[in-house]
Amino acid sequence: MSIKVDSLCHVYHPGTPLETQALSGVDLIVERGKWVAVVGQTGSGKSTLAQHLNALLLPSSGRVEVDGIPTTAGASELREIRRKVGLVFQYPEHQLFAETVREEMAFGPRNWEFPEEEITNSTRKVMDLLGLPHELLDRSPFELSGGQKRRLSIASVLVSRPDYLVLDEPTAGLDARGRNELLCLLKGLVKEGLGVVHVTHDLELALTMADRILVLEKGKAVFCGTPGSLLEELLERPIRGLCLPPVLELVSGLRSYGYSVPYTLDSEELADCLEREIRS
């Protein structure tokens, strides 16, 4: 049970002067209960890849399979794929439209013809999960605060019980607290068996959260592996389009001056080690 992306290529506007190769030969496996981060600069093909995972875009060549079903299958399979793979776009609060939060939450599950009773139960559960109080149910989604809107739009995808969740820059425009809350919450969902694909340009975030990282550069996969191996790789040779997080810059600087401090992203740990180094 996984999403398999196999030498995926995507060409926008084929046969016109605007033809651009957005993805060339990308491989990726996303398992349930794993957090996969897709990292790259603007225009590296991250968002294109994200839309392939839920069949909004179809491969120009190559294959995308969700639990064994290719995204090029017929209409009914396509609907099932779209339910299994929830997709949260950048600034998802732009998709809010309903008169009440209750209606907004019910939009997805009604499209997939869930029974009403199940929708009510599932709505309450997901709202609890995302820390949205039940009093909001009858309010207009446009009255909510920015952070609440973001959480509501993610909730409105989760309520259809996807097995995988693809998020495009889910933390963009959130303050530090909102960001940490959201990340914690996603971590919890991953523990419960959700497969998360986190599209971001923030390498530090990817290194701390993900189980596996795919680095895209101009539509090509330049790295795919664990955060640990990415770190080693990064310290050996720079990967184009990625720069080290500031803490790691500091670590490698300190090491070149002869301090034996570990490669860590945790600044507290680094401070402790450095203190010990200097004392001894």
Place this chain on the structure above:
Amino acid sequence: MKFLNHLTLGQYVPANSPVHRLDPRCKILSVIALLAGIFLMEHPVAFLAWGGLLLLLSRFSRISFRVVLQGARPVVLLLVFTAAIHLFLTKGTVLWEWGILSVTREGVTMALRMGLRLFFLVLFAGFLTLTTSPMELSDGLESLFHPFERFGFPAHEMAMMMTIALRFIPTLFDETDRILRAQIARGADLEHGGLFRRMKAFIPVLVPLFVIVFQRAEDLALAMEARCYRGGSGRTRMNPLVWKKADTFAIAAVIGIVAFFVLLDLKG
């Protein structure tokens, strides 16, 4: 999968031709003269001369004749309809009859005349938008309408509205596309069901679109005010319109040609 094709609004074809370089005011006035001339045409034969002028213009503006002809595509139906009405409903010497339908000699000339008139109207008017960017066009209109401001005509505001509208059309297409995708990802089905169902299915796209449009309008108003925009009075331009010798020559030539054609046509 593509949900919205990018429409190019207006059909500006950028090129560096003598016609492109003309002052937009000159082009607007010339087009008015040309259209007036076409309205005065009577002889079907005279249209050959207009056709020749069209070819000449397309050479001068370095726009292929095929592109020029494509401009008539949206009005083909109207053309056929107009011609047919004139063909069958004009009274005179009967040439051919079938039931209640009859074609007269006068009908044939009338149909040809009206059809060609419309055809040439659209093609000549098309030259204006083919060779003038929307920005230039709205600048030109503003400057031409400027004298009417003393009678309370809001020339600058009209031009500004036109510019803003044109500027935001592509942005709105992008926004619509994004919202469409987001709702489809939530299982929205926009392609099946009857008319009513499909119209209802578009509510989840239209509501967010309106929200975004109002938000953008407010942001834009704020940004303009923050830069002290206070309407047209006393405003200078980055690229002021300059009426050159070539413009005078061009408009004189156009008026001359139109007058010549009309006189020739009146004499028979």
